[in-house]
Amino acid sequence: MRFDVLTLFPKMIEDYCGxxxxxxxxxxxxxxxxxxxxxxxxxxxxxxxxxxPYGGGMGMLMSAVPVCDCFDAVYAMAPKERTKTIYLSPKGAVLTQKKARELAEYDRLILLCGHYEGIDSRAIDEIGAEELSVGDYVLTGGELGACVVIDCVGRLIDGVLADESCYTEEIIEAGMLEYPQYTRPEVFRGKKVPEVLLSGNHKEIEKWRYLAALEETKRKRPDLL
Ligand SMILES: C[S@@+](CC[C@H](N)C(=O)[O-])C[C@H]1O[C@@H](n2cnc3c(N)ncnc32)[C@H](O)[C@@H]1O
Incomplete structure (x- = not known):
């Protein structure tokens, strides 16, 4: 899968994704x-x-001309049938695991990052970008959001993680949080790993994990249930 990020700060993307x-x-x-x-x-x-900005107001706006010229050039670099363009924006629908799965079906994502007060609205319309937010707060730029999208979509692509179960068990299809996990040592500051996990009884472990996931979800994210 190919990701193209249009940004004023390419090194931010390269550093994280490298x-x-x-x-x-x-x-x-x-x-x-x-x-x-x-x-x-x-x-x-x-x-x-x-x-x-026309009409006055605080701050500066990214002009439509370099944004669209950059988009046109980048778009032509690697034409792929299943391509989607996204503008990282606090005005978009908030990214979810479901949306990440949807995006993982594309062959190519073009991610546009704004800065300052954002981008001339005509540029967003012109390139046909879908607005996508990484949360209900305002960042200084879209670069962190682009890295979030690349990370959560990228790890769903075959071969990126060792095994598909690495992600299918995290947020179970029903929308539950993952069960708590433990590694060595068996006792840490007086806290012991649940006995069942040491039992080697896979059926019992599976049952424990399901119930623990349910409990975890009830406690931390009841809205998911
Ligand atoms: C300071 S923000 C501009 C906010 C803009 N004035 C508004 O109210 O919509 C600068 C850039 O950061 C990015 N950004 C800010 N918050 C974001 C969020 N929650 N999700 C994704 N991108 C965000 C966008 O690319 C945006 O163009």
Whole structure:
């Protein structure tokens, strides 16, 4: 799967996505993450990409021209039938695991990151981007959001994690949280690992995990049930 990120800060994307599981998946050729500098498409001699908003108001807005020129060039770089364009935005629907699964069906995601007061609305319409938020709060830029999307979608792609069960058991299809997990030592500061997990009885362990997941969900996220 290919991710193209349009940003004023490509290094933020490269630094995050070049490491750990997403970095390894790129080296293995399962994922490809390309960050593109919108500033490189500015026609201004000082490479400016922002301007004051019409009608007045605080802050600066990213201009539609370099954003759309960058999009056109990037879009043409790797045409794929199942391509989706997303603008990371606090105005979008909030990203969920269900949405991540939906996005994992595409071959290519183009992720547009805003900065300052955002982007001229005409650019969003012009490139046909869906707005997607990573939470009901406001960030300074879309780069963290793009990394969140790449991470949660990328790990659903075959071969990125060791086994599909790594993610299917986390949030069970019914929408429950994962059961609590433990590793060595068996006793930590007086707290012992639940006996059943040491029993080797897989049926009992499965039953315990289901009930523990239910309990965890009731306690921490009752809204999911
Ligand atoms: C300071 S915000 C602009 C907010 C804009 N004035 C508004 O109220 O919608 C700058 C950029 O950060 C990104 N951003 C901010 N909050 C976000 C969120 N919750 N989810 C995804 N992206 C976000 C967007 O790309 C946005 O263009």
């Amino acid at each position: 490491q750990s599981i997403i970095g390894r998946a790129q080296k293995a050729g399962i994922l490809e993450v390309q960050a593109h500098d919108i500033r490189a498409y500015s026609k201004d001699k000082h490479r400016r990409v922002d301007d004051t």
